[in-house]
Amino acid sequence: MRHSLPQSHQFYVTAPQPCPYLGGRVERKLFTALQGDGASHLNDVLSHQGFRRSQNVLYRPSCAGCSACLSARIVVDTFEPSRGQRRIMKRNAAIERIVTSPWATEPQYALFRRYLDARHATGGMADMDMHEFAAMIEETPVRSRVIEYYLPRAGGGRELIAVCLTDLLTDGVSMVYSFFDPAMTRDSLGAFVILDHVEIAREAGLPYVYLGYWVPGSAKMDYKARYRPLEIFYEGRWSLLPEADLSTINRRQGDRTNIVDQVAAIELPATK
Numbered sequence: 001m002r003h004s005l006p007q008s009h010q011f012y013v014t015a016p017q018p019c020p021y022l023g024g025r026v027e028r029k030l031f032t033a034l035q036g037d038g039a040s041h042l043n044d045v046l047s048h049q050g051f052r053r054s055q056n057v058l059y060r061p062s063c064a065g066c067s068a069c070l071s072a073r074i075v076v077d078t079f080e081p082s083r084g085q086r087r088i089m090k091r092n093a094a095i096e097r098i099v100t101s102p103w104a105t106e107p108q109y110a111l112f113r114r115y116l117d118a119r120h121a122t123g124g125m126a127d128m129d130m131h132e133f134a135a136m137i138e139e140t141p142v143r144s145r146v147i148e149y150y151l152p153r154a155g156g157g158r159e160l161i162a163v164c165l166t167d168l169l170t171d172g173v174s175m176v177y178s179f180f181d182p183a184m185t186r187d188s189l190g191a192f193v194i195l196d197h198v199e200i201a202r203e204a205g206l207p208y209v210y211l212g213y214w215v216p217g218s219a220k221m222d223y224k225a226r227y228r229p230l231e232i233f234y235e236g237r238w239s240l241l242p243e244a245d246l247s248t249i250n251r252r253q254g255d256r257t258n259i260v261d262q263v264a265a266i267e268l269p270a271t272k
Contacts, residue, residue, distance in 0.1 A: 009042075011263050013062060020124070021218040025066055030262060031059035038269060039141035044170050045269050050233035052212055053167060053176055055139040061213065062262060071233040072214040072224050073172065074194075075240075076201045079229065085195055092192045096158065097200075098148045104134035107160045108146070111181060118182030136165070136177070143168040144176070147200075149193065162189045166197070172208030173201050194227060236265065 011032045019025040034043060034056045043053055050071035051058045061069040081089065109130050116126055128136070137146060149162035162180035166173050175197055180189035197209045214232065215221040224230070231238045 009268055013259055021215045021220060022068060027061060027063050029059040030062040030259065031057050034058050035141055040143055041269050043142045043167065045267065047169055047174060047210060049266060053142065055136060056141055062259065068215050068217065069213040072211045073231050074198060074209040074211065074227045075229040075231060076198055076207050076209060079198055079227070081195060085191065088188045088191050089195055092187060094152060095192070096150045096152065097196060098150060100146045100148060102137050102140050102144045102146050102165065104137040108163050109133050111160055111163060112179050115179040115182055162193050164193050169210070172206045172210055173197055174210035175212065
């Protein structure tokens with residue numbers, strides 16, 4: 001189904017399919033194409049309204065009867081790592097960060113395969129081949145970077161242990177997709193990559209790290225609530241998530257506004 005706005009942006013809705021986060025539910029997404037000279041600006045504007053990028057598409061959950069997916073971002077200026085997070089940074093102090101252009105490599109894909117096989121063997125990406133992986137990394141019409149993390153090895157050389165595809169927004173960095181060596185579970189590499197992105201944003205003078213969707217009640221997404229202060233996009237605005245809200249925001253239910261009204265409420269950049 002297609003929905004249009006006067007600015008010529010067209011929005012579509014995916015067919016319902018099983019929800020990957022909450023059992024017994026179905027999901028659907030509202031999405032639009034991301035292309036042309038204004039792609040980076042559109043990515044900025046819609047990211048500020050809870051959308052996420054996947055290759056050349058921007059999407060936002062639009063599930064009938066459920067609004068559990070909440071876009072989340074870390075507030076960099078006032079972020080203070082917990083004692084456990086400080087231990088993670090100290091434990092991984094030897095890791096080297098390398099920032100590159102969005103270009104897929106065989107070592108990245110080999111790491112990606114190990115990660116999927118260990119963590120998401122039955123997920124939607126389980127059968128992704130090298131060509132599809134390259135498309136995920138390289139098909140970006142916006143300002144993106146691949147951030148690689150290497151561990152020096154005794155006797156020389158280094159090993160690729162984590163990768164994050166990251167978009168550069170005007171007010172932050174958006175972690176599009178990350179993966180890491182599943183054999184290094186005790187090193188908490190996933191947490192380390194998030195904490196390092198807080199440092200990247202801080203070094204660049206950017207106020208936010210966009211984490212994607214936090215889903216209260218989903219064990220897969222609980223970790224995002226550990227990074228405080230955290231803002232969530234809810235009811236058309238970003239709000240700080242107080243500690244007390246964790247006990248009340250859980251598997252939210254209730255009908256969303258209909259699709260036409262959702263599209264009409266989206267603020268879009270003016271076209272010339």
